[in-house]
Amino acid sequence: MIELGGQTNTAPQAGEHISEGSDQTFMQDVVxxxxxxxxxxxxxxxxxxxxxxxxxxxxAAVQKQNGKVKLVKIDVDQNQQVAGQLRVQSIPTVYAFFQGQPVDGFQGALPPSQIDEFVQKLAEMGGGAEGGEEEDGLAQAVEAAEQMLSEGAASDAAETFAAILQEDDKNAAAYGGLVRAYLALGQVNEAEAVLNGAPADLHGSPEIEAAAAAIQLARQAENAGPVADLRAKVEANPDDHQARYDLATALQASGETEAAVAELLELFRRDREWNDQAAKTQLFTIFDSLKPTDPIVLNGRRKLSSMIFA
Structure with missing residues (x-):
């Protein structure tokens, strides 16, 4: 449950680089x-x-960067939807977004020196560091590989992601992409080996966390039962929570992610405490495996939040 809390009542410093945001303007102001x-x-x-x-x-740290970084301040008392979607559980919580995705963050107050380092790193990510042309080239290669993967050319995508890692062995996006490419090829063990081989300092990054969640779902899929049989069990007894949970697992395994989320939300609605909140945990695993801006994630988090705060 979110601990609602926040900052001083003083308005943000004036300037185009700092603004107050809301649930309604989050997509425009942040994403x-x-x-x-x-x-x-x-x-x-x-x-x-x-x-x-x-x-x-x-x-102050953002103002020093003269536009290389922007700051959006969101009062969680007034804007609970986005906070719920991003699983803000205590405050202050800080997220950093770049190219539409969360790339870093922290919880709690930090000393000014660490805040300056955090903001400086983001400024460099946005193009403030030397070697930008090479980084742009790798970013374009990652984008091309992602396109291959979305078009079903998983083998080509895997080769491209692997080549990127030859150039930059700390490219979290390439590690995540290579894991997903192997999963698309049905090679779960290979995907797991890639994840285990990622540098320790990349663990905790959104790409690596998404890859870990995707592998967890793939392992579950190996033991998933027939969708038709499980659906029949649920229809025969809507309060058979285990059958509904298994149905969600089977739907996810067959690529019907939206339907799987719907079954888990229904299970949470019926009994949120069942099996140590298994429905909620599984929902977060699915959300973590997808991009934060995926409509399935946004809609699913919104519905879950509405149940939690009802």
């Missing part, structure tokens, strides 16, 4: 804006003590 420069999202509330320490330091 779309991060296509050009990294965007930091500061989740806060007026009564949160640590937020009063973090806010001014974060604003």
């Amino acid at each position: 779309e804006a991060s296509q050009k420069v990294p965007v930091i999202v500061d989740f806060w509330a007026t009564w949160c003590g640590p937020c009063k320490q973090l806010g001014p330091a974060l604003e």
